[in-house]
Amino acid sequence: MNIPPGQLDSALDTHDLSVFYGDTHAVKRISLSIPRNRVVAFIGPSGCGKSTLLRCFNRMNDLIPAARVEGEVNFRGTNLYAPDVDPVEVRRRIGMVFQKPNPFPKSIYENIAFGLRINGFRGNLDEQVERSLRAAAIWDEVKDRLEDRALELSGGQQQRLCIARALAVEPEILLMDEPASALDPIATSRIEDLIEDLKSDYTIVIVTHNMQQAARVSDYTAFLYIGELIEYGDTERLFTNPAKERTEQYITGRFG
Amino acid sequence: MREAGPARDARFEPRLARRRRNGRMFQAVCLASIAVSLVTLATLLADIAIDGAAWLSGEFLTSFPSRISSRAGIRPAILGTIWIMVLVALISFPFGVGAAIYLEEYAPRGRLTKLIQTNIANLAGVPSIVYGILGLAIFVRYFGFGRSLLAGAATLALLVLPVVIIAAQEAIRAVPSSLREAAYGVGATRWQVVRSHVLPVAMPGILTGMILSLSRAIGETAPLIMVGALAFVAFTPTSPMDLFTVLPIQIFNWTARPQADFHGLAAAAIAVLLVLLLLMNMTAILLRNRYQSKRGQ
Numbered sequence: 001m002n003i004p005p006g007q008l009d010s011a012l013d014t015h016d017l018s019v020f021y022g023d024t025h026a027v028k029r030i031s032l033s034i035p036r037n038r039v040v041a042f043i044g045p046s047g048c049g050k051s052t053l054l055r056c057f058n059r060m061n062d063l064i065p066a067a068r069v070e071g072e073v074n075f076r077g078t079n080l081y082a083p084d085v086d087p088v089e090v091r092r093r094i095g096m097v098f099q100k101p102n103p104f105p106k107s108i109y110e111n112i113a114f115g116l117r118i119n120g121f122r123g124n125l126d127e128q129v130e131r132s133l134r135a136a137a138i139w140d141e142v143k144d145r146l147e148d149r150a151l152e153l154s155g156g157q158q159q160r161l162c163i164a165r166a167l168a169v170e171p172e173i174l175l176m177d178e179p180a181s182a183l184d185p186i187a188t189s190r191i192e193d194l195i196e197d198l199k200s201d202y203t204i205v206i207v208t209h210n211m212q213q214a215a216r217v218s219d220y221t222a223f224l225y226i227g228e229l230i231e232y233g234d235t236e237r238l239f240t241n242p243a244k245e246r247t248e249q250y251i252t253g254r255f256g
Numbered sequence: 257m258r259e260a261g262p263a264r265d266a267r268f269e270p271r272l273a274r275r276r277r278n279g280r281m282f283q284a285v286c287l288a289s290i291a292v293s294l295v296t297l298a299t300l301l302a303d304i305a306i307d308g309a310a311w312l313s314g315e316f317l318t319s320f321p322s323r324i325s326s327r328a329g330i331r332p333a334i335l336g337t338i339w340i341m342v343l344v345a346l347i348s349f350p351f352g353v354g355a356a357i358y359l360e361e362y363a364p365r366g367r368l369t370k371l372i373q374t375n376i377a378n379l380a381g382v383p384s385i386v387y388g389i390l391g392l393a394i395f396v397r398y399f400g401f402g403r404s405l406l407a408g409a410a411t412l413a414l415l416v417l418p419v420v421i422i423a424a425q426e427a428i429r430a431v432p433s434s435l436r437e438a439a440y441g442v443g444a445t446r447w448q449v450v451r452s453h454v455l456p457v458a459m460p461g462i463l464t465g466m467i468l469s470l471s472r473a474i475g476e477t478a479p480l481i482m483v484g485a486l487a488f489v490a491f492t493p494t495s496p497m498d499l500f501t502v503l504p505i506q507i508f509n510w511t512a513r514p515q516a517d518f519h520g521l522a523a524a525a526i527a528v529l530l531v532l533l534l535l536m537n538m539t540a541i542l543l544r545n546r547y548q549s550k551r552g553q
Binding site: 058060063065088089091092095096098100102103104105114115118119162165166168169 | 364365432434435436437438439440441442443444445448452453456457
């Protein structure tokens with residue numbers, strides 16, 4: 001069994017974090033710590049606030065005009081919601097992979113190179129593109145067709161390309177919002193294997209509605225219900241011996 | 257226990273024949289609608305062709321207008337129309353797309369934005385003569401452009417601007433938000449997202465709006481008369497500050513004359529105007545298709 005998440009070196013932690021959409025209180029005063037170089041899964045029924053919580057970590061909620069965030073998200077000793085923090089810089093350091101593969105309608109190469117160019121990457125562009133594609137386990141499939149359009153790839157390949165795109169700008173944390181929910185089982189298992197490989201270099205937070213997936217890929221699991229953090233702890237323990245009744249009801253499929 | 261097949265069927269009355277007849281009727285109505293527009297257009301074209309065919313010649317295109325019908329041509333009017341179209345496009349594209357980007361990507365969602373939005377839609381319905389009066393006051397007199405191509409083009413640009421803005425807004429709004437998120441997600445600023453991702457994807461739609469706008473501008477007469485386009489021009493315009501005429505004004509002038517010969521000339525000029533319009537639309541569609549295939553959509 002893993003050490004409780006709060007006792008590990010933390011990559012990111014939240015303190016009394018709330019999110020409001022207009023009058024709806026979508027995330028309710030959540031405090032948790034994401035341990036470095038571990039995989040943390042957020043699970044819970046639809047609308048429980050797990051994606052909203054995830055999107056707080058790289059200030060993606062800024063893009064939704066009606067959303068309002070209260071509380072703190074601390075990353076490297078800084079509150080990401082402090083007034084002097086630039087969300088653009090945050091998003092380079094904390095990358096994101098989305099639910100539906102969303103490659104740019106450009107070439108495979110350009111998909112990776114875009115983030116490097118806009119962030120003033122000073123190394124060798126070609127090498128970094130290759131390294132990112134290798135890290136996302138898609139290099140062998142695309143190395144001979146880097147100038148082809150990314151939209152010609154299969155869904156699973158597109159999603160791995162999106163992971164490569166996120167890795168290219170060398171983030172410390174990778175946020176994954178149901179990254180396999182639009183993929184078939186084979187593509188899904190490749191993404192899951194990839195998450196396992198990436199763990200040594202990155203801290204990963206993954207939102208999933210698939211409990212088996214959470215159990216397979218994560219070290220720690222947080223269960224959310226109607227905006228509240230019900231239970232958070234070692235994945236194996238949470239799935240075999242949940243402390244809260246709600247958690248048990250959810251993981252045994254009695255609601256959701 | 258459910259009843260056997262026939263008993264279950266008895267509870268439905270499919271009336272298939274009637275449903276299919278309704279479908280066919282609707283199809284016929286739709287076909288009739290398109291037939292009306294096509295027949296009208298064909299009649300118009302045939303009429304113009306019959307009246308104007310005798311007058312269409314190389315000389316007609318390259319000669320200056322004249323009181324003598326056999327020597328009259330539309331050289332200044334064609335060149336004036338081309339000048340005006342290019343200038344209108346150059347003016348209305350940056351302002352229109354700029355306004356659309358601001359309204360869609362930057363403007364806070366509030367009452368003021370809504371008010372501006374409503375007003376742009378209303379401006380699209382203002383009679384063109386009103387723009388002519390505005391152009392006369394502002395461009396001809398206040399800015400001192402005089403009765404020039406520039407004054408005329410600026411006036412027409414104002415006239416089509418609402419349509420350009422609305423079309424560009426629609427195109428920008430149709431860009432999926434997942435694409436914006438992808439770009440923001442790797443640390444792009446708003447401007448980088450707009451320039452590298454939103455605009456290229458929206459461009460075919462924006463160009464479609466431009467096509468429609470220019471097609472409207474090419475036929476406008478009233479506002480240009482207002483800003484002082486001439487009915488008789490005996491020289492070739494060479495700069496935006498020159499006096500000018502355009503095809504619709506030339507046509508208007510000829511149709512107003514009593515002699516039948518001039519009506520033929522007008523028909524020939526209309527044919528030229530239509531061809532010009534067709535060429536312009538074709539160019540824009542080619543441009544749009546090239547954009548689309550390049551983006552892979």
